[in-house]
Amino acid sequence: MNIAFFVNDLATEYPNYATTFLAWQARQRGHDVYYVTPGDFLLQGNDDLCVHARQVPSGKSKDHTLFFKTLRSKSSKRVMLNVRELDVLMLRNDPANDVQDKPWAAEAGILWGRECVKRGVLVINDPDSLSRATNKLYFQSFPREVRAETIITRHADDVKAFAKKHKNEIILKPLQGSGGSGVFKLGKDNKTNLNQMIEAITRDGYVIAQEYVPAAKRGDIRLFIMNGHPLEVNGKYAALRREQAKDDIRSNIHAGGKAVEAQVTETELKVAEIIRPKLVADGMFLVGIDIVGDKILEVNVFSPGNLVTCSKMAGEDFSAPIIEALERKVAIKRDYAHDFDNRHLAII
Incomplete structure (x- = not known):
């Protein structure tokens, strides 16, 4: 399949980003991989939608860090694609990163993602639902029992x-x-x-x-949810505990938080189950939820990170089932083109 990853800016991507990990896995499985940024779209006079994409050359890399070097190398080239040639567009940008300096780019993924859906591309997470999640007010639409x-x-x-x-x-x-x-x-x-x-x-x-929530003193648990269920491989969950730095209340890794192994208990699984219907209804294929005690503090529906760290800690490759799920969705879309809209296909 042809899969494109939409990011804020190629210059701000890093080897250990979840996007790099997913793109590497897609390439390992023989798929054609492209990167797209907010300024890359072209709507033609005949209403054809094209994109100036960066294509990663085919082949395999030992790991995602070597893949990243290939992405940044001269062998990675710019190509013009009609979006109808794409099977999947995965929206992996964070709109908040563009609000201040590039406000025109903040919702570009959502706007052009909708246009791609019209032209038969599977776009995940569903852009219509993402449009309602561009600020934290979206969080208030989840069940009250799991919200502080x-x-x-x-x-x-x-x-x-x-x-x-x-x-x-x-x-x-x-x-x-x-x-x-x-x-x-x-x-x-x-x-x-x-x-x-x-x-x-x-x-x-x-x-x-x-x-x-007093339990926040011990940090929070980042748990990945795919197709409405906790992402699990061989009995191990894609999760980690993010502990706060001694002089900071935030557990975000780039804000000084520390990632340690997490024990996913019935408490976290119950929270995930309570919010599952909402995620399914909104076509949220891959999200990261931050849990403290029996409450969720945040639902990251745009570009949940730490997938590489979760894989290292668990000794399992959590990128593989994600790409496998996309392969299955593309196959379903080809066989039943008129039976599923984008939101339903994103979550089945």
Whole structure:
């Protein structure tokens, strides 16, 4: 199959990114692999949609790091494709990374992804559903029983009342953004800084105020969900625990958090099962959920990371079942072209 990976920018891709891992696995299995960025699309006068894609030469690499070197090498070339030649477009960008410097690019994957769907390409995750997930308000559509109590506002008095209700133990973060950017923890030792926290966040939009879950002190568990179910190979789950740095409340790896092995228990599996119907209804093929105790703190539907680390810790290659699932979906699409829309096909 012909599979394209949509990313923010080739210059900001790295060897250990989950996208690299998936692209490597697709190439290992004999598929033609392409990379696409927000500025690469061309809508022709006859309504043909084409794309200036970077094609990775065919062949195999020992591992994903060598694949990445091939991607960056001169042997990787630019080609013009009609999108109808693609079987799969996998949207692996993070819109939040483009909002400030390239606002035109933030929703390019969603916009052009919809056009690709119209032309018969399997686009995952489903772009229509992704359009509703470009900020953290999407998180509020998941069942309340697995969400920490939350308010979203731009009024300081609302936040202060919420903080008082929770004895000044809350988390504050922006409605838009990712990667732990702009996240504050209010505690008894810094409650006098609440005004500054609110001002820092509301300068760019709405503030999310969330009750603090004490179990967060032990970090959170990142668990991959594929086709609505926890991703599992030989009894091992694609999961890890992200522990906070000593001087930081965030467990994000690039923010100083530390990845350690996670024991996925009935608690995490129950949380995954509770949110499964929503993920299935929205055509969310591959997501990463962040769990603390019996609550989810975040649902990453755009570009969930740490797949390489999960594979190393478990001693299993979690990229293989993901590409296998795409192969099966493409086969179903070819045999039953008119029986499934993109959202249904993304999750079966």
